[in-house]
Amino acid sequence: MRPFFELLKKIIQTGVGKTRFLMAAVGLGIAMLLILIAIQAHSNFSQLLYSSKNQNETADFLVINKTITNAMMGQSSKSIFTREEIANIRKQPFVQSFGLVTSSQYKVVVQAPGDLHFATDMFFEAVPDSFLDVKGQDWKWSEGDRTIPIILPNDFLNLYNFGFSLSQDLPQISQETVKALPLQVNISNNQVSDQYMGHIVGFSDRISSFLVPASFMSWANEKYGITTAAGTSRVIIKTPDPSNPELVKFLQDNGYTTNQDKLKFSKTRLIVQTIVSVVGFFGLILLFFALLVFSMFIQLVIASCKREIQLLVILGTAPKQLQRYLLRQFVPLYIVIGILSLLLVTGLQYWAAGELAQHEMQVSTWPGVPVFAGIALVLGLVYIVNLLTVRKYVNNI
Amino acid sequence: MQIQLNQLMPIPLQDKLRQRSSDIWNQDVTFQPGSFVKIKAPSGTGKTTLIHYLYHIRYDYTGKVQVNGRPWQAYNKNEIAVMRQKDISIVFQDLRLFEQLSARENISLKRVMELKPYYPAEKIDEMAARLNVSHVLEQSGKTLSYGERQRIAIIRALVQPFQWLLMDEPFSHLDEDNTQRAAALIADECKARNAGFILTDLDNDQHFPYDVHYHL
Numbered sequence: 001m002r003p004f005f006e007l008l009k010k011i012i013q014t015g016v017g018k019t020r021f022l023m024a025a026v027g028l029g030i031a032m033l034l035i036l037i038a039i040q041a042h043s044n045f046s047q048l049l050y051s052s053k054n055q056n057e058t059a060d061f062l063v064i065n066k067t068i069t070n071a072m073m074g075q076s077s078k079s080i081f082t083r084e085e086i087a088n089i090r091k092q093p094f095v096q097s098f099g100l101v102t103s104s105q106y107k108v109v110v111q112a113p114g115d116l117h118f119a120t121d122m123f124f125e126a127v128p129d130s131f132l133d134v135k136g137q138d139w140k141w142s143e144g145d146r147t148i149p150i151i152l153p154n155d156f157l158n159l160y161n162f163g164f165s166l167s168q169d170l171p172q173i174s175q176e177t178v179k180a181l182p183l184q185v186n187i188s189n190n191q192v193s194d195q196y197m198g199h200i201v202g203f204s205d206r207i208s209s210f211l212v213p214a215s216f217m218s219w220a221n222e223k224y225g226i227t228t229a230a231g232t233s234r235v236i237i238k239t240p241d242p243s244n245p246e247l248v249k250f251l252q253d254n255g256y257t258t259n260q261d262k263l264k265f266s267k268t269r270l271i272v273q274t275i276v277s278v279v280g281f282f283g284l285i286l287l288f289f290a291l292l293v294f295s296m297f298i299q300l301v302i303a304s305c306k307r308e309i310q311l312l313v314i315l316g317t318a319p320k321q322l323q324r325y326l327l328r329q330f331v332p333l334y335i336v337i338g339i340l341s342l343l344l345v346t347g348l349q350y351w352a353a354g355e356l357a358q359h360e361m362q363v364s365t366w367p368g369v370p371v372f373a374g375i376a377l378v379l380g381l382v383y384i385v386n387l388l389t390v391r392k393y394v395n396n397i
Numbered sequence: 398m399q400i401q402l403n404q405l406m407p408i409p410l411q412d413k414l415r416q417r418s419s420d421i422w423n424q425d426v427t428f429q430p431g432s433f434v435k436i437k438a439p440s441g442t443g444k445t446t447l448i449h450y451l452y453h454i455r456y457d458y459t460g461k462v463q464v465n466g467r468p469w470q471a472y473n474k475n476e477i478a479v480m481r482q483k484d485i486s487i488v489f490q491d492l493r494l495f496e497q498l499s500a501r502e503n504i505s506l507k508r509v510m511e512l513k514p515y516y517p518a519e520k521i522d523e524m525a526a527r528l529n530v531s532h533v534l535e536q537s538g539k540t541l542s543y544g545e546r547q548r549i550a551i552i553r554a555l556v557q558p559f560q561w562l563l564m565d566e567p568f569s570h571l572d573e574d575n576t577q578r579a580a581a582l583i584a585d586e587c588k589a590r591n592a593g594f595i596l597t598d599l600d601n602d603q604h605f606p607y608d609v610h611y612h613l
Binding site: 002003010011308311315316317318319320321395 | 452454474475478479480482493495497498502505506507509510512557
């Protein structure tokens with residue numbers, strides 16, 4: 001240390017109210033720790049949600065439709081999305097991609113071949129191919145093809161195999177068998193009726209509907225359509241994060257509904273976010289009080305050495321020198337506090353990463369960039385507040 | 398560095414001073430760099446006040462004190478500090494030592510206030526030896542006699558660079574022999590720097606070859 005500062009140390013006693021200063025330092029440490037934990041918890045949570053390592057929790061497809069209420073029953077037009085509503089959904093930040101679910105505007109009857117004596121009225125829907133979880137070579141249709149590829153919902157087969165067939169004493173059917181079944185598909189409107197072959201190419205977990213390729217759908221609607229452009233009552237979106245509270249709120253506000261199961265994570269997330277925010281908020285409050293005590297301490301030190309400081313200034317000590325000296329008395333402690341909190345957070349993060357890994361949840365072992373930024377920000381704030389306080393009181397002397 | 402007074406008049410002493418003639422008060426005076434200036438003044442005519450005006454620690458005056466052509470008020474606190482470290486040194490009448498520091502530390506304070514000290518630390522011992530205060534260097538300021546304090550204050554003023562040295566009755570507590578020693582040291586140090594001084598005292602004296610005499 002400069003010899004001048006060593007002499008200043010004997011003149012300006014920073015020992016007054018040392019306990020108060022140390023308590024403020026402990027407060028600053030706790031504040032810093034809470035803030036850093038909040039930051040790290042937040043980034044851990046984002047990692048769990050978005051990182052590629054935790055893919056199971058990320059991007060999902062949601063089929064959205066309007067909630068059917070008693071008041072709407074019998075008025076099917078009320079469940080149709082208007083152009084504005086569609087544009088509105090499309091522009092939401094959580095919508096990564098967007099597709100319309102087109103429904104068939106003709107009658108469909110499906111018959112099992114041979115002596116299976118199975119026939120049912122049905123409907124078809126189509127979504128853009130990019131929203132499908134089942135893709136295969138067979139999933140294509142072009143004009144003139146007599147065979148229509150069809151995707152069934154997995155639930156449908158399950159309902160049959162574990163519900164219907166057992167109670168009716170019918171054989172259970174494997175997916176392979178269903179795929180091998182040649183189906184007879186009758187498509188008709190009030191004037192014409194045509195026969196096609198149906199071929200089940202896959203089972204979807206994502207979309208609960210009977211799907212045909214979009215190319216077939218638009219061709220068939222054109223050819224057999226009874227009503228003109230019935231409008232869209234279901235849309236499908238891809239969202240990076242189905243637990244996004246914004247998404248849930250958007251759906252609620254507009255009276256839309258979707259597979260609620262996919263949204264269930266949202267509530268957990270809201271709770272976690274609230275806790276993290278509260279922790280961070282208390283950290284900030286504590287930081288504020290720590291800053292207040294530091295300022296008062298500096299004021300006390302300067303006031304108690306007022307005469308000495310006056311004489312120093314008279315003898316030619318620059319206010320800048322005094323500021324630098326005073327800051328040098330406090331700042332190293334702040335840096336030590338910063339390092340200690342960082343070490344603690346690192347330890348906590350290391351431990352948390354280990355614990356989470358046991359549950360197959362991957363978070364980084366070390367604190368992320370935001371934590372360092374947080375430390376820099378808090379230390380910067382403390383430094384600036386100190387500097388301003390010191391400058392104010394030194395210049396007032 | 399030029400010091401210039403324009404119609405300087407202390408507000409508290411205004412009425413009293415207007416009734417008598419003065420070489421300084423209410424006059425235009427220029428102190429030439431490097432000159433040895435003696436200001437003789439009876440008690441109560443504002444000796445210390447003048448020194449404090451020149452050093453810019455009292456401001457209750459009319460008129461101007463100009464330093465290098467600019468009034469003191471035009472300098473900011475940091476600029477003034479630099480000038481007090483490099484251009485102007487002072488021996489106060491009331492000495493103003495830190496009692497919590499030893500005599501040596503009091504002197505060192507001025508020596509190391511600048512990042513690059515003007516003199517090495519050994520210079521303190523040399524000057525203390527010349528003024529017969531070597532034996533008190535390690536004592537705390539509290540325990541020194543007035544005569545010792547005065548000599549420490551003089552040495553403190555001499556360990557820094559300066560162009561002007563302001564002295565307010567600097568030998569008031571010294572006997573004849575010590576006064577001679579102190580005066581010789583001050584003269585040597587001023588000459589070494591080509592610096593001038595302004596000394597105020599009650600009486601005439603022959604301690605220095607003064608260039609100018611003023612009556613306050």
